[in-house]
Amino acid sequence: MWRSVVQKQARRQEARLRARQARAKVREEQSEKEWRLSRWGAAVVAALAERDAAVAECEQQAGRALRSLIVEGGLKTQEALAWCGDETLTGREVHRLIRGVVDAADRDHLNQGEHRGSGDAG
Structure with missing residues (x-):
């Protein structure tokens, strides 16, 4: 019985570790995506500013x-x-x-x- 309790705890710890790793991976992927989106957004704004300056000139x-x-x-x-x-x-x-x-x-x-x-x- 004691052995099954220890095994159960070990499985739970392993499951929690896997869940933390999965969340960390998702957060990293989201961070990378946000970085890419931010760069693209900045490129759009820069291009529009250049266009506006050219139109004004x-x-x-x-x-x-x-x-x-x-x-x-x-x-x-x-x-x-x-x-x-x-x-x-x-x-x-x-x-x-x-x-x-x-x-x-x-x-x-x-x-x-x-x-x-x-x-x-x-």
Whole structure:
């Protein structure tokens, strides 16, 4: 009888050990999966940030060119649209792109304002 109790305890200990090992394996696999998912998520966010920066730069270029057509070329919005291809843009987009243009002088002015503002806050 004593022997069967000891054997029963040994089997239980072995079963608990196997269960702990199985849980550890599952946790490790989950950790690896989360790491992979995290890396892929970060890659998506980085790619979208690059895309957004490229779009912003292209819109700046388009806005500057449109402004040149209208201001320097003396064209009206509809005439500028004709030069760009009527189906390429709408008048609303032309105005949005022109309003969004930030030139080097504008950037310098904005940066100076930011630097002044940070000193005044103290």
